[in-house]
Amino acid sequence: MSHHHNDEFRLHTPEFDKLNKKLDRRNFLTKTTLGLGAAAIGSLLGAEKLFGSSPKAASENPANFEQEILKALPHIAPKAKRVVYLFMSGGPSQFETFDYKPKLISLAGQNLPDSVRKGQRLTGMSANQSALPMVPSFYKFNQYGKSGTWVSELMPHTAKVVDDLCVIKSINSEAINHDPAITFLQTGNQLPGRPSIGSWVSYGLGSDNQNLPAFIVLVSKNGSKDQPLYARLWGNGFLPSRHQGVQFRSGKDPVLFLNNPEGYDGADRKEMLEYLARLNQLQNEPYGDPEVDTRIAQYEMAYRMQTSVPEVMDTKDEPDEVFDLYGPDSRDSGTYAANCLLARKLLEKDVKFVQLYHQGWDNHGSLPKGIAHQCKTTDQATAALIMDLKRRGMLDDTLVVWGGEFGRTVYSQGKLSADDYGRDHHPRCFTMWMAGAGVKPGISYGETDDFSYNIVKDPVHVHDFQATLMHLLGVDHERLTYKFQGRRFRLTDVHGNIVKDILT
Structure with missing residues (x-):
């Protein structure tokens, strides 16, 4: 894609739209293990019996305690x-x-x-x-x-x-x-x-x-x-x-795959990483996969290491x-x-x-x-x-x-x-x-x-x-x-x- 295309064009291609679709009804039913059955049994049993606590208590005790x-x-x-x-x-x-x-x-x-x-x-x-x-x-x-x-x-x-x-x-x-x-x-x-x-x-x-x-x-x-x-x-x-x-x-x-490929001068490296981060972020929003955040951080670290590693190795x-x-x-x-x-x-x-x-x-x-x-x-x-x-x-x-x-x-x-x-x-x-x-x-x-x-x-x-x-x-x-x-x-x-x- 050439450099003169603006951000509006870049972020409204079919590929981006597909990623940005988030979780529609079809995806929800496809990806949910028990589908509508889980919702049905939940309505019959009530939230406390199904989840072991009230909805309020569950919200106060998130599954992921790592940040705490x-x-x-x-x-x-x-x-x-x-x-x-x-x-x-x-x-x-x-x-x-x-x-x-x-x-x-x-x-x-x-x-x-x-x-x-x-x-x-x-x-x-x-x-x-x-x-x-x-x-x-x-x-x-x-x-x-x-x-x-x-x-x-x-x-x-x-x-x-x-x-x-x-x-x-x-x-x-x-x-x-x-x-x-x-x-x-x-x-x-x-x-x-x-x-x-x-x-x-x-x-x-x-x-x-x-x-x-x-x-x-x-x-x-x-x-x-x-x-x-x-x-x-x-x-x-x-x-x-x-x-x-x-x-x-x-x-x-010294670090595999850190240097730019042969024939690539790296002039637009930062710009490429910025758009790659935005692409990854679009994918992360509907799925919340922590490994997507990790991938974004690793690309950013690799970019900084292109300068820091040669210095420290010398x-x-x-x-x-x-x-x-x-x-x-x-x-x-x-x-x-x-x-x-x-x-x-x-x-x-x-x-x-x-x-x-x-x-x-x-x-x-x-x-x-x-x-x-x-x-x-x-x-x-x-x-x-x-x-x-x-x-x-x-x-x-x-x-x-x-x-x-x-x-x-x-x-x-x-x-x-x-x-x-x-x-x-x-x-x-x-x-x-x-x-x-x-x-x-x-x-x-x-x-x-x-x-x-x-x-x-x-x-x-x-x-x-x-x-x-x-x-x-x-x-x-x-x-x-x-x-x-x-x-x-x-x-x-x-x-x-x-x-x-x-x-x-």
Whole structure:
């Protein structure tokens, strides 16, 4: 349609008229499940018996309570304005990172005692082993900082910032395999289809930057793809789709389908979006579908992101000392180190929730070699992010989280030697750490037995971790709900207690 046609012509085409027809009698009878029968039985029974309340009471209790729920947020004064979650996909071994178990040295090669295992579930990869020989870490540990926190020699950079960390050694989960375990940590349920943590945060708290999404995801290109990642891990589930995580990638198209098509200069982009919004609005008026509103908002956000994304992705103005801080990989877009640096830039722009995924921690065999590579790839940049946020005055109101979906077993899977062994999945106790806004710095919380097989003090379930994260953002995890298929859902389902002992 040419530019000289006026608005009057544009909005009175047959297509527009059809959309603007709203709900006529034929559509009403077609779309109403019970049609006239519902109206007839209503007149016989009366409104109170049919709907359970008088018409007045029903009008005072609308079906959609979401706006009332959101108006109450934040429920308490937030300590954290934003979150960066460093997800180590595959399950880092606590034995080679933070949970020091020196007694295992004298027990090397011995079978895991039945009194410790207590008949607990094994994966199919270990269930057929005739023995479960225990193995100590190949790597040495030392205490660091004023806190005296034990850290493996594989993490010399993290060791420098331990006085800023709250190391939690008693995280536990029921999920023993990767897909349900990572889905559980990210969505609060082992089955797919629920909203991710970042989506709940976006839904509840919205955005502090109208030119960037509230929830952004970065996936390392230099993490070995031992276990797959799925977009549903940062999906919106049953929440409106504008709350899904937006993945930023390396390369010329950091956000897919954001740039204008080839051969299109974009001169009339704004005008096109305005008319598209009006078209969507015409469709929305008769049907009231919230996804139409979402689509309008997403087109508008995409238009603003065409300017904001290239700006935030450009790191060429960062001084050399910043690249030196994060390590040589930080100059290579898409690596874990570069993503840590990019995360800091996004946090500076007040993006509410930034999630980094780094794959490659699933060390069933040749663990000493594999975990050494993983730590070398991630250690410096992780510590640099803490130091960078702190020196910019941002750590006080930014929550940093590090961890995977479960830990590893004390016994070796497959062949065993002092310098070559593997460890299977172990969800009953594993280590994560938190740092920054509202979290006590320089402490270790929770204890495991001498085999890091069972928790002996201060267990922290995955739902407890999720409840605590939401609390730091000012959200009561029991009150932030969304009604779907007749039931009110929340991130923590019907579980979760705030871990008050780790809070300032």
